[in-house]
Amino acid sequence: MRQNHENTGRPLDRRRFLTTAALGGATIVGASALGGLDADAAFAEPMPSLDPAITKSAFAEGRITRIKGSVLEVAGSYGDQHLIQLTNVTSIWKLRPTTADAVKVGDGLYARGVDMPDGTIAADAVWVNIVNLYVTIRGIAKDRLHFTHGSHETVGHVVPDTTTASYLGGALTPDLSRVRIGQAAQILGAWRPADDAIDIARVTVGH
Template identity: 55%
Template sequence: MATTIDRRRLLSTAVLGGAGIVGATALGSLAPETALAAEPVPVAPGTPDPNFAEGRVTSITGTMLLVTGSDTTLHRIRITSGTSIWKLHPTTFDRVEKGDGLYARGVRLPDGTLAADSLWVNIVNLQGHIAAMGRNVLHLDHRGRRIVGHIVPGTTAAVYNGTPAVSDVSLLRVGRHVQVIGAWHPDTNEIDIATVYAAA
């Protein structure tokens, strides 16, 4: 409970313009796997988690994002000096664009806005088979749909059989089952790959 109170105080201070706010990564990892593996906060059945929002950015005004959720709920998300942002890799607020999809975690303020401590932009987590390979590209079969996965030199990492991540993707093979975490190119079938998990 103390962590929740501390986080609420820190993020409220950031929204109100306080100095010395810690980065949100001090409150938890910004790794994309963290966003996808996070346990939901216990809430009454049928009640949404008040400290979570997802959807697509419909407008950006100053440090406020207006986001339309997949259930058509409208979210107002405040970016603070303590907000950590991931868009394929840790980045800054100026990289967030209208039309981007996102997951956000933070603290709900009295006016209903969500003061974000972490924002994952265009994050995707999918499983499929490698249908074809080219230079810096994987063509994936995901539930009967073709996904074009771009390998981003200096960013993309591969995990083989649960070993530590490496930049070497040469062990990937056509026909192999893979799990891919990456950043979606909105309104396309393309993603930039952050991490690909495969058997060697």
């Protein structure tokens, strides 16, 4: 994260600059601001894939066995090895967007990037310890949810200012009070290797 380190001294200046640039000359994409409005446009090229850069991407997953500078050594689940190069523009998610400092040996990860000639993967995006579980809510406490995933009991911690919920396909909200015991839910979160619990990023119920 070279650039981030450079910026840590004055991240607000950097943001201020980017905001000014962004709001000054931005293209406003609204209902019809971009793209052809003539009938021919409807028959133009098919829609691009919604996942950016999907076609050029390399994927890797596994547990981090070693961190050497900005290179992560990853042991894949099927006995494969990967070297993941973090760059100054790699997005790193560990419960929330974070920096390379938060990545620890023993963490699991999914990485998407580009294969480099030297065999490493230059990561565009890294998701650390991300888990996506379909569970049944079994208990609700002030700072955590208890749920079963299959026959496994797991604890999901509610993280202030981070955990959000979505009800019946609605927008994500910090309001968690509508979660009910016995409900089926989808939990997106970050696994904690230390105690095998989960920090919850998102609870989706009634989907």
